[in-house]
Amino acid sequence: MIKRTIYIGSPAYLRLKQKQLVVENPEDKSIKGTVPIEDMALLMLDHYQITLSNQLLLKLQGNNVAVVSCDAHHLPFAMMLPLYGHTEHSDRIKHQLEASEPLKKQLWKQTIEQKIKNQQALLKMNDKPYEQMDLYWQHVKSGDTTNCEAKAAQHHWKYLFENFTRERFGNSPNNLLNFGYAVLRSIVARALVSSGLLPVLGIFHRNKYNPYCLADDIMEPYRPFVDKMVYNYISQYGVPEKLTKECKAYMLNIATQDVWIDGVERPLMVAVTTTTASLYKCYEGELRQIKYPTLD
Structure with missing residues (x-):
């Protein structure tokens, strides 16, 4: 299966629910979308007002999802990967x-x-x-x-x-x-x-x-x-x-x-x-x- 690249470019609260990434509007708490974690390969965060739960981060790392943060110029600046991703x-x-x-x-x-x-x-x-x-x-x-x-x-x-x-x-x-x-x-x-x-x-x-x-x-x-x-x-x-x-x-x-x-x-x-x-x-x-x- 082809893994997905998810881009978040506006204020959002990202959390985990039932093995899915939930994108929530921080103002009115409305759900903007959900994505199964197992379908993801890369999550790009391109806004300073994005908050993630640690539970979500752990799940992302456990599924070898690269989490990329962008800088003030909207260019990828930092990346988070698991320490290891193979049994051997x-x-x-x-x-x-x-x-x-x-x-x-x-x-x-x-x-x-x-x-x-x-x-x-x-x-x-x-x-x-x-x-x-x-x-x-x-x-x-x-x-x-x-x-x-x-x-x-x-x-x-x-x-x-x-x-x-x-x-x-x-x-x-x-x-x-x-x-x-x-x-x-x-x-x-x-x-x-x-x-x-x-x-x-x-x-x-x-x-x-x-x-x-x-x-x-x-x-x-x-x-x-x-x-x-x-x-x-x-x-x-x-x-x-x-x-x-x-x-x-x-x-x-x-x-x-x-x-x-x-x-x-x-x-x-x-x-x-x-x-x-x-x-x-x-x-x-x-x-x-x-x-x-x-x-x-």
Whole structure:
């Protein structure tokens, strides 16, 4: 079953009743909606006047629901996940900790190759210059020591959008991209926990201030799917000046976008769990290749 992403953008009191999330109006106590906890994957809180019961939080964590809080700019800022989400947690962490540097460098090579291929596919489907991307993904070395990822990214952003510079706090559509990537990061972090892995231990990213290094690694080949959604949004509605509720509602659909992975078409959220499960098998020695989606 496809799990749901729930967005709350107005004052609300959230509580648990009969294994369901109950959204209550804090002023008149009227019920605005209910959602079965077992159907949820991500709960996004985008208003300062939202209150949750601790009983609800415990139930959400017990069902591996990622709870994401937004900041004053309405961008995802913090995330809450359970400490573990797999019955073989300690054994899986042992394999993750024992992964060799050569293995991690090979895994990063595979990750960057697929990211560039997906960027290339997005450029091609929108009649943008894409041929040069062959040079980048074909020359990725172990650990990407020649920095092909950055070279490909420069080409990708130069041609995907007109008069655009990719900057974290730059002009729109940077805000749409930031929001989409933050949602994607939450989805990947949740899948890593459900696969019994620690999101903090990356295969490439190493930052003592970043608790989601591995999520930042594994999400890389999925980023072009966010780029695709943003490109399609702009093509249909134009570049938005602000990150409206309509924009966010559109980007939250990233979880249910269909992608091809391992020869099967699946919703992106399901595909991510396929990727994280294959990553563990690489740590364990059962596989030598991470399963990533292809953008078609």
